[in-house]
Amino acid sequence: MIREVRLHHFRCFENLDFFPDEHRTCIVGQNAQGKTSILEAVCVLLRLQSPRTTTTSDLIQSGSESFALEGRFGDTRLQYRQTPEGRSITLDSKIQQKSEDYLSTARITWFSNSDLDLVKGSGSVRRRYLDFLGMQSVPGYRKALRDYERALRSRNALLKEGRPRREIAAFDLPLLDSGEVLLAARSKLVEALAPLAASACLEISSAADILAVRHRPGCSVPFSEALATSRPEEDRLRQTVCGPHRDDLELELNTLKASSFASEGQQRTIALALKIAQARHIEAIHGHPPVLLLDDIFGELDTARRNNLLAALPKDAQTLITTTFLDWAGDAASMAVLTLEGRRLKAGGPK
Ligand SMILES: Nc1ncnc2c1ncn2[C@@H]1O[C@H](COP(=O)(O)OP(=O)(O)OP(=O)(O)O)[C@@H](O)[C@H]1O
Ligand SMILES: [Mg+2]
DSSP: EEEEEEEETTEEEEEEEOOOOOEEEEEEOOSSHHHHHHHHHHHHHHHHHOOOOOOOGGGGOOSSSSSEEEEEEEEEEEEEETTTEEEEEEETTTSSSSHHHHHOOOEEEEGGGGGGGHHSSHHHHHEEEEEEEHHHHSHHHHHHHHHHHHHHHHHHHHHHTTTOHHHHHHHHHHHHOOOOHHHHHHHHHHHHHHHHHHHHHHHTTTTTOEEEEEESSSSSSSSSHHHTTTTHHHHHHHHOOOSGGOOOEEETTTTEEEEOOOOOHHHHHHHHHHHHHHHHHHHHHHOOOOOOEEEEEEGOOHHHHHHHHHHSSSSOOOOOEESSTTTTTTTGSSSEEEEEETTTESSSOOO
16 A cells, blocks of 8 residues: 655645555645646656656656656655656665566556546547556556557658658568557456456446447557558558557347436446456456545535445455535544645544
8 A cells, every 4th residue: 555655746745744544545635736646746756657647858847857756665665766867766775777567566447526537538538547557557568558659750750741651661670560459458357347348337427327348449450460451451540450559338228228218327327437447457466456646526426326436346445535615524533634735744634
């Protein structure tokens, strides 16, 4: 479990020390106090990526040039520094050139209101969801994804410039090699997730809603054939038109397409079910649950769904919750409550 987190020049915080409870911690604070930033810091420290931005410079406190995060997960000391010279990460004070060992320390599942985009948003949101899980549960996933994105970028740049086929073909092999790994991994992931998401959906909706989740690959298999037959279209559109960058998840609720027919409440339920499935899958693979980061989602849920969600979260998972009001929390007594005000954390609920 995460035992301490120290933020230096991260987002709106110059310095902040945070000591989460081993079970549930709730951070209460008004808007713009920095609640999401604290959970984001935990995510960046443990997974080296932010759930709300891909631009690392956004994380640096404005007016500063660098930020640092330090923490302890179990007995392991983690440190992440971002300076104008670049990123440095250390594990028990040893500098890590590669991120593999560092990332094997801890896993997380992030819940926020923008999870609704899993249902309503574009395929890229659902691919990111699969990738975030794949990187935490499938060996080699991160490398395959990086290699695929690199080959795709280079290939698309050449297609855009209208360069000769032999130049473009230099990137076919790396694209196919990494693409096939991704396609197979995502298909297996969805196979494992589908029943977990379906049962989580039944639990949250009090058995009212049946969720079906399917992988819709961004190309027919084998990928090499699909790539070869897509050449005329590639030449016309000047980009790679098939492959895992076009993968998607099909979501059906009670046999109807979720994005077109599910109500707002049902869409929220589907999004929660997908995230619970993610946490349960990580628990099944690693034998212990991920750290759960729940950013301000409880205020949006009705009482029944709130209780169902709390009951559906993996037991024994360390859970960090943010909220603007505590009045929903009937069982606040079972949580460590901290109030965030004036960029400081204080024990106890708001006065
Ligand atoms: N890089 C940065 N440097 C300084 N301040 C920042 C930076 N990034 C964000 N902020 C500010 O930090 C403050 C806290 O943001 P954060 O999203 O963490 O608040 P919050 O408590 O989650 O608010 P809400 O309840 O509205 O979600 C905001 O005023 C935001 O503008
Ligand atoms: Mg917030």
